[in-house]
Amino acid sequence: MKLDIRNSKPAQFAILLVVFFILCLAIGPGESNYLWRLPPLFKELPTVINDSIQFVMYDWWPIQVYDPDIEDFEEKALFSEITRSISSAFLFVITLIREIFLGGTKTIVAFTGWDFIDKNPWAEWPALPWTVIAGWAIVLGYKLQGKGLALLAALSTGYIGIFGQWExxxxxxxxxxxxxxxxxxxxxxxxxxxxxxxxxxxxxxxxxxxxxxxxxxxxxxxxxxxxxxxxxxxxxxxxxxxxxxxxxxxxxxxxxxxxxxxxxxxxxxxxxxxxxxxxxxxxxxxxxxxxxxxxxxxxxxxxxxxxxxxxxxxxxxxxxxxxxxxxxSGLEIGLCIVLIAVLLDKLSLAWANKQTDYFADLGFVKRHQYWLICGAILIAGILFAYFGGLIFDEDFNYLYIVPHNKGITTAPFWQAAVDWIWDTFFFMLKDFNEFLIVSILVPMKEAYLAMPVAATFLLVMGTAYILAGIRSALIVCGFLLFIAFSEYWDRALITAYMTTFSVIVASVVGITVGSLCAQNSTASKVVLLLCDFFQTFPSFIYLIPVIMLFGITDTSVIIAAVVYALVPAIRYTVEGLRNVPAVLHDAGSMMGVSRFQRWISIELPLAFPHIMLGVNQTVVFALFMVIIGAFIGTTDLGQLILKAISDPRGTGIGIILGLCVAFIGLAADQILRTWANERKKALGVA
Amino acid sequence: MISKKFSRALLATAVGALFAVSGVANAADSNKPIKIPIKNWSSQIVMAHVIGGMFESMGNKVEYVPVDNQASFEAVRTGDLTILHEVWQSTMQNAYYNAMEKGGLIDAGTHEAATLEEMGVPNWVIDKGLCPGLPKWEALKDCSAAFATPDSGGKGRWLEGPQSWHGDVMPNRVKGLGLDDKWVVKFAGAADALWAELKSAEKEGRGTIIFNWSPNFTDASGFTFIEFPPYFDGCRIADGGSMETTGCGSPPGWLKKGANYKFPKTHPKAYAAFSKLSFTTPQIGQMAALVDVDGLTHADAGKKWLADNEDAWKPWTVSVLGAGN
Amino acid sequence: MPSESDSSANEQAVIKCESVYKIFGDNAHKVLENSNGKVDAESFKEAGCIVGVNNASFEVREGELLILMGLSGSGKSTLLRCISRLTDPTAGKIYIEGQDLLAMNSKELIEVRRSKMGMVFQSFGLLPHKTVLENIAFPLQVKGQNTKESIRRAVEMAELVGLGGRENYFPRELSGGQQQRVGIARSLAVEPDIWFLDEPFSALDPLIRKEMQDEFIRLRKVLNKTILFVTHDFDEALRLADRIAIMKEGVIEQLDTPANIVLNPATEYVRKFTEEVPREKVLKVSSVMEPVSDSEQFGDLKVSKDAIVETVAEAILSQDKPVAVIGDNNETVGTLHASHVLNMLFGGKSGKGDEGD
Structure with a gap:
């Protein structure tokens, strides 16, 4: 019997759950009952952190800095002066690049001064016409990879340039x-x-x-x-x-x-x-x-x-x-972000994969043809822009730069699409939403809040112990203790409840979809591209339609979290399954297993460690989005973080809250990662 | 001891030298740009462009910096932003006074405009008769069922803005008015969540009561604020009031301006104009409407408003320039 | 190039190992010191150490091809890694052309590798992101040669190993044999004096392996390098080596010419390897020929003393006169009788190798 329990994880879990429920029933709520809730020993921690950070930022090692604007010395903290000089270096480079694209005076100012600009009104760097940069991007794409990338560059820059999102x-x-x-x-x-x-x-x-x-x-x-x-x-x-x-x-x-x-x-x-x-x-x-x-x-x-x-x-x-x-217009902008992401990604990839042709023995023109073409594009673009200025009698020039929010736009199209979805699905989803909230989410949230702290510790540490061993259990215990001793345990439970639900849904859906798509290489490519899309597409955009469909409720937060957390779940499943050696597929087929059996008994177990890393990332992504969910309206840690900013002790509170969130993620990470690593070793893949 | 002092001096010189490279020394009346925050609501952005245009007409340089509303107060304190031109009492006074207490932010006067920030319902809720007797608050006693949502536990949902705006004022008010057995307060996470709720409720024909303010773009489609018991100083629990008095409504809010403490020294004229500047409620409404109703871009709306209302703003700059010259 | 066991010993040793030990384990040095020179795998294992190479001493002469042969875990690759100093031996001395290899600092070591050594690896070790040409040119570029020069040389080398026309392929686009050709070309690009090959053909399938061995023999003729070659394939060792060192558990069991190993295995372990080896496939004519007597009447057929017996047996058997054996300069160095060959072919086959002649 004893031996049995040692070797059988399900049996261990069963015992763990029994003890857990006994604890839940036995321990009643009570202010002074430390098995119910631990005392907020770290109550003063935010203040301490706040004071020490403020000390470092404002008071530590004060130095006298002369401020020419007010013609006086000011006392400033050394630390922030150092960080400020780092950031001014960053600012200079960003401004330089920006002014190459869009023109301006600040780069010149950095070398001369504002007085110089005042005295020399000509000293302004002009913006490049958008057609020039678009042309360069196309040439770059063509040179690095070929027609496909050039086309992508053309479509992306064209979209951005024409629809007034250039600047x-x-x-x-x-x-x-x-x-x-x-x-x-x-x-x-x-x-x-x-x-x-x-x-x-x-x-x-x-x-x-x-x-x-x-x-x-x-x-x-x-x-x-x-x-x-x-x-x-x-x-x-x-x-x-x-x-x-x-x-x-x-x-x-x-x-x-x-x-x-x-x-x-x-x-x-x-x-x-x-x-x-x-x-x-x-x-x-x-x-x-x-x-x-x-x-x-x-x-x-x-x-x-x-x-x-x-x-x-x-x-x-x-x-x-x-x-x-x-x-x-939000969607129009969001699409620009995605297009830039995809284009940059593909260009950097192509650049890294570029091949040199050593046999080409070319003349000057051939060797420098791309530079020459780029030069020609510059001249042509400027000429176009000049003539464009004569043609377009509006207050802007389509061939130079279309200012933001002017000219033709795709916004009405997107708006219509969103409205259509809204009109079509609103009432259908309303019933679903009500069911979800009343029968699942509210009971689940209440169950989480009704857990005595001792039972929570037992459950989490027990799981860690069974899956990942005693060391992980102790590490996880440390993370939980920090949260339990802060004032924010109940808030953290709410965060945990939304994260758990999102992770479960995202993992189930993600692994299923990932598995289906992994069967086919085209489908894999498409779904990975979709992953890229949803990873960069600003979640704030779909938060709003989601709120319009599901209201300011936990459903909205969870749906946003699920959409975002699906990305790693799918990505890692596809990668994991695609990396299962083909030999094993064949071996499986020779043993006469069906397609489904092969998936269950060969592919999934072998890809399991990789998929677990995906689930690990799913937790991180879901947690991230649940916190962003504070912008919808939640009652968890995220909301307190938002609130902390206007609090005088906000810095300290914000950091403690942030650590609570991070520690939830770290606890999950510890368990899943160790588990995945052990599975890897057991399978001999590591 | 001496060596420590010396090393500090040395470091100071080093850091100073670093700065000499990055920023360039300037003469007194600064021609460095005035940094104006761009937040995420229309009237604020248009007003930023109006004030920026005004500064430019006085020969100053202006830079617009997008920034989160809550974060902007810290940024003005540290000098990364020069001014705050639209500080709403109800939602931002905490952050405003905290920053002032920490030092670095100065009060630069108050707009003439009185703002209204209060719970209210879109007009169609009244038209539909979902809560007969509105805008009197007493009507809320009998219509909470029409405002229930799946997660409100059968009570009516009272949708307040983010908790960072007024803390516990709304839960206290609900209790103080004896509405807590019929209503429950829910905090929305951001302003846009409120607008999404408006739209979604309208679609469903479900009652909704949200925190809102005027002037705002929602004015255009009709919004009615609820009349609560009148506000008086100290009625709220946080200000020393009791459960009996905390049911009071919102005060007629001020709309303040703020600036970094160096602004008067670096740009004395601009500061003088800025502190004189004062917009009225209709003016702010006009600015927002140019964007929300007429569909102009924010920058164009700013230009148009400046062009159309020279009488209103010229005096602020002229008097300053006159005094200066 | 011919350097049989009987050739003069006064040629300079290009590689010289003196009592080289490689012990793996955290406290290897201490355990080795305490052992007073008595190293055995069992007792070291108890001390937490694994013996990789146990007291290896030998020399490789200029132009010689020495093969380190052993099963997996015998320490042959470890020994090679010690000599190339990819790993540092625990004790002993290694000299490369008289220079103390182990005393070199990393700069000197890099210099030796850049100028004197070339190495071929079992799993090829090609850089996946570089083309055939770039891979071959890599050691030259690392030395600081400019792109144009190094690529020109790489083109030559690719031609030499028969990769002409595939210069711009990536390793992943090549078969195993082709990849190893790239590995060989790369190792030869710097014109090293010493050539290390670590199981170069083990990862290839038998047909390709044979082809590559032929290629190797051809290259060796053209290039004249001092070669240290590691394999677990006894047939391969017999086919290619001038001398073979057979290793077991880190110890060199026997170091001799292929013929002597087959004819006179030193230990039981070595004998087991030689059991199944048909001698005619191993022995060269020179090891079975008889001295020339003046009275001898030779037929028209002449065979090289370096020819493997099997390859010439049929021709010899069809002769009724004794066959002349000629040396490198076409001079007659010995004679073969059909009867003698017959005896060796069939007499030897029924009996085991240990019966000797």
Whole structure:
């Protein structure tokens, strides 16, 4: 009997559940009953954190800084002065790129001063006509890959240029063009360091998790104080968010290199740098390129949140449109974001895969043909713009730059589509919504809140122990204790309830859809493209229609979370299944298993570890969206984070709340990741 | 001790040098741009362009920075934004006064406009007779069923804005008025959630009561504010009131301006004009309507308003320039 | 190039190993010191160490092809990795052209690898992101040669290994044999003096393996390198080697010419390998020929002393006169009688190798 329990996980779970329910029934609610709720020992923590952060930001190591504007010295804190100088460097580069696209004076100002501009009104860099940049993008696409990419570039830039989104798109692009490469470089460096040093890797993992799961809103104020408001602050916040997947995939890729290749590199006489940059990194590039893809996606997914701290461009226009319920123009803008993401992703991929032709022995014109074409496009574009100015008698010129919100637009089309969906499905969904809320969500929420803290600990730690061992159980216990000792346990339970529900739905749907699509390579490609789409398409856009369909209810939050969390569930399932060696398919077929049996008994178990990593990401994505759900209206941690910003102790409260959210994610991550790793070892795939 | 001081001085020089590279030294009456926040509602953005246009007419440079409303207060404090031109009492006074307390934000006067921020219903709710007796608040005693939602537990749903706007004022008011057995307060997460709710309720023909304000774009389709017991200082529990008095309605709200503390020193004339500037409710309504009704872009709306209303704004700049010269 | 066991020992040893040990384990050095030179796998295992190479001493002379042969886990690849210093031996000395390899700092080591060593790997070790040409040119580019030069050289090398026309393919677009041709070309691009091959043909299927071995023999003739070759395939070793070192559990059991190993296995372990080997496939004419006596009347047929007996047997048997054996310079060095060959073919086959001659 004893032996049986040790080996049988279902039996262990059964015992765990029995004890759990006994605890739930035995422990009644009570203020002083510590088995019901732990005392808020960390109640003062927000104040302490708030004070220490404020000390570092405002008071620590004060220095005298001369401010020429008020002709006086000011006392400033060293730390924020340092961060401010970093951010001004960022700002300079962003402005430079932006002014290359759109024109302006600030780059010139940076080298001369505002006085110079006042005295020399001619000193303004002109904007390039949109046709020139579009032409360059097309040529670049053609040179890097061929007609397909050139066509994509043409359609994307054409859409953006003609429908009056050029200026905000270029603003967004100019900050992405900084944030993405810096994230890639930063992620690559950290990944290499983590690969070379075991301790660094161990330290990086939780930090990356926190960077990914900590809601942005919770550290908005420190970011503003340290980096200011504007594109530079937005870029820096974006880098925090976009770097983690790059680090992870770099480490993964480097670990997976066949040792022979490294040996070969060494025998070919590479020194350390050559080995790293010419052998290891290029060899690991399949994973590293997925990392780059993720960076680009995350950067553009951040555009809306970036506009909270001053990023100009599509994100802020989107928020303005949505706030007056202009969903049509919101969709038009959202599509621009997706197009930029896809185009950047494909271009960077093509660039990395580019081949050199060593046999071409070409003349000057042939060798430099693309530069010459680009030059020709510049001249032609300027001429077009000039003649366009003569033709178009409106107050703008279609061949130069179509100002935002002018000219022809696709907004009415999108608006009509949204209205159609709304009209068609409203009443159907209303019944579903009522059923869901009354019969599932409300009871589930109440059940979560009715759990004594002791029972919650038992359940989570027990699960961790059974699936991932004693070490994981203890780590998870640490995370839970932090939340339980804060004042926010009940709020965290509500967050947990919405996240659990979303993860379950997203995983079931995602794994099913992923499995179906993985059977066919075209379907796989299409569904992965859709994943890219939904990862970058700003969730704020569908929040509004979702609210219109489902009201300000938990359903809306959960639907938004499910849509977003489906992305990793599907992506990882497809990747996992597609990577099952074909040999095993054949072996299965030879044993006479049916298609379904093969899926159940061969493919799923083998792809299981990878799928579990997908579920892990699903938790992260769902959590992220549940917190964003505060913008719909929730009563969980997210709402408190929003509220904290206007609180005088807001910085501290925000960070504690953010950590609570991150720790929920980390606890799930700990269990799922360890479990997946052990399964991997058991299957011999690791 | 000495070495510590010395090293600090050294660091200060180093950091100073860094700055000398990034920012360029300037003469006193600054020609650096004035940074105006762009938030996410129409009147605010148009007013930003109106005020920006006004500054430009005085020879100043202007930069518009998109920013989250709640985050903007901290940004003005640190000088990353120069002004705040539309601070609504009811929803933003917490953040405004907190920032002032921390230092860096100064009060730059109040607009003439009185704002109205209150619970209310769209006109079609009244037309449909979903709650006979509105806009008197007493009518709410008998019509809560028409405002119920699946998750409100049979009570009527009282849809308040985000909790960051007024904290517990609404739950207290519901209790104070003795409506808590019939109504339950739900916090929406953002303004656009409120507008989505309006649309969805209209579609369904279900009653809805939301927190709203005027001037706003919802004015165009008709919105009626509920008349609660009159406000007086100290009626709310947070201000020392009791359960009996906390049922009071919203005060006629002020609309304030704020600025970074350096603004008067760096741009004395612009600051003087800004502190004099004061818009009335109809003016703000006009600005919002240019966008929400006439469909202009925000920047164009700003230009048009400036062009159409020179009488209104010129005096603020002229008097300043006159005094200056 | 001919360097049989009996050739003079005064040629310079290109590779020289003295008591090389490689012990795996955290406390390898300590355990080895405490063992007083008595290293055996069992007792080391108890101390938490695994013996990779156990007291290997040998020399490889210029132009010689030495094969390290053993089953998996015998330490043959480990020994090769020690000699290429992909791993550091736990104890012992290794000299490359008289230079102490283990005393070199990383800069010197890189220099040696860039100028003197080339290596071929079992799973090819090709850079997946580079084309055939780029892979071959890689060691040259790493040395600092410019693109144009290195690519020109790579084109030559590709031609040499028979990859002409596939220069711009990526490794994934090539068959296993073709990939290994790239590996070979790459290892030869810098014109190394010493050529290491670590089970180069093991990953290939038998037909291709045979083809690649022929290719290897051809290249070896053209290039004249000192070669250290690792394989687990005894037939391959017999076919290619000048000398074979048979390894078991890290120890070199026997180091000798193929013929001597087949004819005189030193240990039971070696004997087991040789059991199934048909001698005519192994032995060269030179190892079975008889000295020339003046009275001998030769027929028209002449055979090279380096020819494998099997390949010439039929021709010899059809002769009624003794056959002359000629050396490199076409001089007669020995003689073969049909009866002698018959005896070896059939007499030897019924008996086991250990019966000897």
């Amino acid at each position: 905000p798109s270029m603003q967004t692009l100019s900050f992405v063009l900084i944030a993405a490469p810096v994230s890639v470089a930063f992620g690559l460096a950290l990944g290499i360091w983590g690969y070379k040093n075991h301790w660094v890797e161990a330290a990086l993992n939780p930090l990356l998790n926190i960077a990914q799961t900590m809601p942005h809103y919770s550290y908005l104020v420190p970011v503003i104080v340290l980096f200011g408001v504007g594109d530079q602050a937005a870029a820096i916040a974006t880098i925090f968010f976009a770097t983690p997947p790059m680090v992870r995939l770099t480490m993964l890729g480097l670990k997976n290199i066949s040792p022979d290749i490294v040996d070969a590199g060494m025998m070919n006489g590479c020194n350390r740098a050559q080995l790293l940059f010419r052998v290891q990194i290029p060899t690991a590039r399949r994973d590293i390129l997925i990392g780059v893809n993720q960076v680009v996606m995350q950067c553009l997914a951040m555009t809306v949140i970036a506009s909270f701290i001053g990023a100009q461009g599509l994100g802020s226009n989107l928020m303005i449109a949505l706030n007056s319920l202009k969903i049509g």
